[in-house]
Amino acid sequence: MNAPLPWLAPYRDTPVVGEVLVPGSKSQTNRALILAALGDRPSVLTRPLRSRDTTLMADALVALGATIDRDGMVWTITPAALDHTAAATVDCGLAGTVMRFVPAVAALTSADVTFDGDEHARVRPMATTISALRGLGVAIDDEGRGSLPFVVHGSGTVAGGPLEIDASSSSQFVSALLLAGARFDKGLELQHVGAALPSMPHIEMTVNELRKRGVEVDDSQPDRWVVAPGPIAALDDEIEPDLSNAGVFIAAALVTGGSIRIRNWPEQTDQAGDAWRTIVEAFGARAVRDGADLVFTAGPTLNGVELDLHDVGELTPVVAAMAALADGPSRLTGVAHLRGHETDRLAALVTEINRLGGDAEELEDGIAIRPRPLHAETFKTYDDHRMAHAAVVLGLRVEGLLVENVVTTVKTYPNFAPVWERLITT
Structure with a gap:
């Protein structure tokens, strides 16, 4: 079977403003x-x-x-x-x-x-x-x-x-x-x-x-x-929205100077993705609760960051994409274990950011990123859904960027590409 053609990532030169209900965790x-x-x-x-x-x-x-x-x-x-x-x-x-x-x-x-x-x-x-x-x-x-x-x-x-x-x-x-x-x-x-x-x-x-x-x-x-040994009681339960998957939409707002409402963000949760509330503050943005939702709003600039992501390593690809578009250098550390994820995410991120003309360097336990003007290329995803999320964030600010196998996002987000297109092109 032939591989799917690269997907043209939507570009945006105005602020993204909208709302999203992400699928379950x-x-x-x-x-x-x-x-x-x-x-x-x-x-x-x-x-x-x-x-x-x-x-x-x-x-x-x-x-x-x-x-x-x-x-x-x-x-x-x-x-x-x-x-x-x-x-x-x-x-x-x-x-x-x-x-x-x-x-x-x-x-x-x-x-x-x-x-x-x-x-x-x-x-x-x-x-x-x-x-x-x-x-x-x-x-x-x-x-x-x-x-x-x-x-x-x-x-x-x-x-x-x-x-x-x-x-x-x-x-x-x-x-x-x-x-x-x-x-x-x-x-x-x-x-x-x-x-x-x-x-x-x-x-x-x-x-x-x-x-x-x-x-x-x-x-x-x-x-x-x-x-302790014993029975596991049956439980009828409702699954929370996947807060890690919310990150790509939060990034869309921050890198374009806009605002995004994530619907039904739990007030109390043990999901790693809840860390987005504090990560955005490091980038100079803010997160404010409005009823059942959380609203993320970009700051006047997208700051470079120094973040230890050891406990929330799965968020690293999208954070790295934001760092590549920031106003200053960033260091993302504590994530050596990402080398054993769906792909070696540290090597993959460095390779793909640099393929676009960026300046990223692999560290012993993370990545250093020094923002530079980026140009369009084909961003390889390595069949990794988080790499695809990083690609589409970069595509917002790099006109003509192509994403290899965006369909890999079905791993955790069915119909991601059309949902993303509707948000960005509306």
Whole structure:
């Protein structure tokens, strides 16, 4: 099949002013799906995200025995019995939550479950998942790769108990074990023993989702979580808007000197994307609550920034695009772990910004960006939805910029391109 032609990113020489309701949170949707599939009775999710990543997650759980009735904005999940023995195959695509969360669920079945995914998924770090499950007595055949593809040989039970892991390359390794821990015979006593954990808000989200379903989790000690064994209560829940995906629209307002209203921004949330409220202040903009919404308004200039994005690394590509259009130099640090995301995001951002005539430099744990006049080129996305978001932000101020494979945004945002076009061209 031929690759799609590059997409002409909409250009804007006047302020973007508008409002957006972003789809549901991928992180919350996929955690809720896992816990519903392990629950004690059926659960109903309202407004879940329907995207490639969440479809892959739902399909994976169905392959393991769950039933998911996807009726528009309401999904009903009937838990998996987990006692079937039929071999299954899980397509992970490029979804870290699928390749890292689902193997622990597969270990609770009595089946051989094969995990594989897109070509680039085979180079994403998976050794921690494999070694952690082996440490809990789970048999896994990966032919020594420490990556996809591999086979989980489920025995119908996981003993659980004490376990040490190094999750410094991804918080998903911690979340994966916590989500299934209550179903282990002895629960789970998990200790992280490596360098600082990235993306802590995602672990906090996992713990909160467990507690909402009656699971006892002790996280009173740093880098240590104790999950008590027991049932996971069913929960009918409504998924929040994805605040990370709101970032590209916030950036549109800031780089054009405009204003954007993000509808239904939660007053209290554990989403990493909530950090946009403070990030915009560093750029000289402001965020003001108006009823259920949050309104982001550009300042008189777009300042250069110095930001430690360690806890919210997924926001880095859009922040970097804004920095490339700012009035002064920027340093984005604390994000060395982005080298193991859908692509090596640090190398990719530096390469693509410089391809447009910019001046970006890769640091040990981040990126330094010195703004320069940019020119049109084809911005490569590396099949990474966040890189596509960075590209369209740059396209607002770089007339004629082409985006390679903008359709990769379906990973977390269905119909992103037409939504973006309507906002920018209206």
